[in-house]
């Protein structure tokens with residue numbers, strides 16, 4: 001019996017092109033002592049994967065070595081086990097790569113309930129959820145009555161951030177790249193305002209939507225929205241720098257806001273990446289599961305099919321063509 005996996009064979013020049021990957025067919029391996037064999041059912045495609053493809057050794061996680069299976073998180077079921085912590089039939093989630101089967105010693109594998117749909121897990125409990133939860137509760141620390149703005153607001157992280165803030169009694173503004181996405185944010189998710197950063201009068205719309213300024217900024221994109229949002233920040237505001245997707249495929253990233261503005265407004269700006277906080281997954285997962293069960297978090301998943309769809313599919317994220325969490329169903 002054979003399975004397919006996707007190897008990274010070249011670094012991307014700027015954009016992700018098909019020739020940087022090779023789809024390899026191999027025999028399904030047998031797990032050694034202490035190992036399990038996982039059959040993947042769903043893979044998660046995330047903007048961070050662009051960074052993992054680069055050769056940058058100074059980032060928060062080492063680059064994927066050329067020739068290795070491309071790093072990605074996913075969900076699967078243990079189908080053979082030599083590890084008593086993960087008996088056959090256990091459903092697991094972890095960084096198993098773009099692959100149909102994976103061997104694991106169990107390090108970094110999280111056991112997940114079988115009853116939840118895979119889309120709910122990958123959209124809410126997995127990376128988007130824990131990132132939103134950490135950024136909102138540990139970095140921004142919101143208080144009812146404050147005004148929060150989030151970029152890539154209709155995406156997997158941004159949509160959860162905005163809903164968490166609404167549930168805490170904040171005024172929430174989302175920034176997204178299409179009118180359809182903006183409508184989803186206000187009509188379905190209850191955001192107070194949603195602004196399309198591609199509109200010619202974006203800055204005017206932003207000013208009108210934030211009469212009391214902005215206290216909290218959850219930054220997912222960089223790009224054209226960043227400077228006008230920075231200008232609207234209130235004194236002692238907080239900014240969580242979660243992602244800068246507008247910069248990932250550029251030769252050189254834009255410099256960002258002036259330090260003069262940071263001191264004049266006494267801002268607290270904090271970058272964060274989730275691998276530093278993976279030990280908190282069980283705790284965050286519990287909290288997110290409870291929010292989901294209470295109907296406090298809605299999500300939408302954008303599902304593509306077959307492992308081979310992931311090499312082109314990942315670009316949907318950079319083109320803004322994904323509507324919700326981008327998932328590959330195997």
Ligand SMILES: NC(=O)c1ccc[n+]([C@@H]2O[C@H](COP(=O)([O-])OP(=O)(O)OC[C@H]3O[C@@H](n4cnc5c(N)ncnc54)[C@H](OP(=O)(O)O)[C@@H]3O)[C@@H](O)[C@H]2O)c1
Nearest residue numbers: 047152155156157176177220223243244245246273274320
């Ligand atoms: N720090 C961490 O540990 C961590 C963890 C997870 C994710 N992140 C970051 O969080 C951000 C969102 O990730 P996600 O998984 O939730 O993805 P996502 O929002 O579901 O998808 C990415 C979205 O980014 C927007 N986008 C793409 N290019 C853009 C540009 N040039 N300018 C403005 N917006 C652009 C697009 O939406 P529009 O149609 O609205 O343009 C696209 O749909 C990313 O920057 C990611 O790297 C960080």
